[in-house]
Amino acid sequence: MAGLRAGVSRVRTSGVAAGAVLAALLALTGCSGSSTPDGDSASAPQAQWTTLGTRAVLAKPQKTITANQNAQWVDYNPDALYPGTVTINNLFITMADGVKLAASVTLPADASGKAVSGKFPTILTQTGYNKDAGAFVPAIGGGDQYLVEHGYAQVVVDTRGTGRSEGEWTAFGDTEQKDYTPTVDWVLQQPWCDGRIGLYGASLLAITGTLTAEQQPKGVKALFDIVPMGDGYRDIVFTGGQVNVGFIPLWLALVTGLSVIDPSLYQDPGEALTAELEHVVGAVTNFQVPTLLKAVAGDPNTVYDGDFWSQRSPIEGTPRIDVPTFIVGGLHDIFQRGEPNLYEQLKNHVTTKMLLGPWTHVQAALGQGLPADGVPVLDHIALQWFDQYVRGKSVGAGSLPNVTQYLYGKDKFVTMQDWPNPQASAQDLYLHADKSLSATAPAAGEAPIKMLQEPLEGICSESTAQWTAGLLGLVALPCFTDDNLAESLEVKYDTAPMTEDYYINGPLMADLWISTTAADAGVVVRVDDVDASGKAFALTNGIQTASMRAVDTSRSRTLDGQMIQPWHSFTKDTVQAVGSGNLVNLQVEIFPTSAVIQPGHKLRIAVGASDFPHGLPPLPDLVQSIVGVLTVTSDDQHPSKIVLPVVPVSTIE
Numbered sequence: 001m002a003g004l005r006a007g008v009s010r011v012r013t014s015g016v017a018a019g020a021v022l023a024a025l026l027a028l029t030g031c032s033g034s035s036t037p038d039g040d041s042a043s044a045p046q047a048q049w050t051t052l053g054t055r056a057v058l059a060k061p062q063k064t065i066t067a068n069q070n071a072q073w074v075d076y077n078p079d080a081l082y083p084g085t086v087t088i089n090n091l092f093i094t095m096a097d098g099v100k101l102a103a104s105v106t107l108p109a110d111a112s113g114k115a116v117s118g119k120f121p122t123i124l125t126q127t128g129y130n131k132d133a134g135a136f137v138p139a140i141g142g143g144d145q146y147l148v149e150h151g152y153a154q155v156v157v158d159t160r161g162t163g164r165s166e167g168e169w170t171a172f173g174d175t176e177q178k179d180y181t182p183t184v185d186w187v188l189q190q191p192w193c194d195g196r197i198g199l200y201g202a203s204l205l206a207i208t209g210t211l212t213a214e215q216q217p218k219g220v221k222a223l224f225d226i227v228p229m230g231d232g233y234r235d236i237v238f239t240g241g242q243v244n245v246g247f248i249p250l251w252l253a254l255v256t257g258l259s260v261i262d263p264s265l266y267q268d269p270g271e272a273l274t275a276e277l278e279h280v281v282g283a284v285t286n287f288q289v290p291t292l293l294k295a296v297a298g299d300p301n302t303v304y305d306g307d308f309w310s311q312r313s314p315i316e317g318t319p320r321i322d323v324p325t326f327i328v329g330g331l332h333d334i335f336q337r338g339e340p341n342l343y344e345q346l347k348n349h350v351t352t353k354m355l356l357g358p359w360t361h362v363q364a365a366l367g368q369g370l371p372a373d374g375v376p377v378l379d380h381i382a383l384q385w386f387d388q389y390v391r392g393k394s395v396g397a398g399s400l401p402n403v404t405q406y407l408y409g410k411d412k413f414v415t416m417q418d419w420p421n422p423q424a425s426a427q428d429l430y431l432h433a434d435k436s437l438s439a440t441a442p443a444a445g446e447a448p449i450k451m452l453q454e455p456l457e458g459i460c461s462e463s464t465a466q467w468t469a470g471l472l473g474l475v476a477l478p479c480f481t482d483d484n485l486a487e488s489l490e491v492k493y494d495t496a497p498m499t500e501d502y503y504i505n506g507p508l509m510a511d512l513w514i515s516t517t518a519a520d521a522g523v524v525v526r527v528d529d530v531d532a533s534g535k536a537f538a539l540t541n542g543i544q545t546a547s548m549r550a551v552d553t554s555r556s557r558t559l560d561g562q563m564i565q566p567w568h569s570f571t572k573d574t575v576q577a578v579g580s581g582n583l584v585n586l587q588v589e590i591f592p593t594s595a596v597i598q599p600g601h602k603l604r605i606a607v608g609a610s611d612f613p614h615g616l617p618p619l620p621d622l623v624q625s626i627v628g629v630l631t632v633t634s635d636d637q638h639p640s641k642i643v644l645p646v647v648p649v650s651t652i653e
Contacts, residue, residue, distance in 0.1 A: 072401070
């Protein structure tokens, strides 16, 4: 399986045709006294995890899923029931306020191309990327021919203010969400719908599906989410309290641009031009442009967590989802944080499965590299899911592995009983003045290490590829597969070369003591697998604004009683001044990963002051942090460290 990881690397740099098209549109078991980490143990006790809280729910003891411990993948690919499909475009659904949403319907067709009469279970997809554009790139909202040929009708709807639909777009705002259940009701009333509905889509389309399921509309039987978002603020827009200037402007521009592309303009110019004008005016005056400007300018109602973000965070409503849910995500996806958190919030009250690949956002949306290691292509998995839970057939979907993750280092997909890993244990690795990283606590008098604060670190790195949804990763630049350039101005802490496999799986945390000569500072922590030649393969990273370091311990995740995933408040009243020269303790959330550091390789923690374009402080904070010297202190009184979820390698052998 070395080939899949190599293939993924090639996708990041050179790309494939489908990825390019979509991208264009999507513009240890404790500490030891040794200097190296502890090795494997033959068996590990059950991990004492707590869940990560949400705005509405506190952290609580984790309930581990015990079913399907030895489950295996089976490729479900029955013969098609129909030879073709036919699409009926631009049907209109009238909302309570009179706004009309545009829809297309794709039905099974006979050999002559004529729609087959009868009632069918129906797949509903709600897109903000223009269903007419989706006709050319199905991943952003076209009919899925494979599913329809296997006996489903599919409805694709332009959400309010996008595509041919009327109204103004507000990115999952209250008005848009009020459209979801009436849209389902309209589908149920159609003569070709048999009353059973599955929700399906990738990215924005997965978010609308999740939010729809939370409303528990009549007829919805299952949800298949490809790269969904969990927490809008923490996952993507304001990670660590900093504006994502890589993805968010591109995304807003994409939605706006596709909203004024109307292939049917010549058919009904009056109606089409009216909708296009409404979309443009709304974008410029009401939502897209004003929201972006507010974020950059530091508007308190935007840059701090609150109702605006809670409303747009599907994870807040997961207790209301009552249908079986399948989640597809990526270890370098823009929603790398949110996908396993969604799984965790759902798994104990509905049947839930999760597949995490070695993917950026675009790659995950396409299921790049599948089939591999027994894992089928996404269409086959989706069909099995819907056949089981929408159509009601017994096809083994419930017996699929609970969790399937790609494992860096072993370069293969592995199945797991649950997430987080039930056999993980927390291990502290400490930062030292000699730039080593070990399980030995720092001694008295170890000297602090200084670095320059500047806002453009990471501008050419794997992080750049990730936080542009994989778009820039399609360009063949060596710095997208080797983080040494990005870390040239950062302080790098390395373990000794591993003498045996070292397996980490789950969320991580950096617990740092820092000071700055400026008024504030941003801190980025990169986690790398460094091979014998010195090449640094990026596993994951975290970013945090020091003044927004306040942690809500009641919502933070612990492992064996030790914090391992902090939940930062990010509210205006919890801002804590840093001040020039003051030593402060900072917990940096590092997004989950799954990797084995092989013998001869090193684990690296690189600490820096920025990760552009993943994060850029709003202008008021940027002014306070752009010029200064950042100091990392690690001694016996101020032990800076990283907390790792370490798993016995025997669990995958």
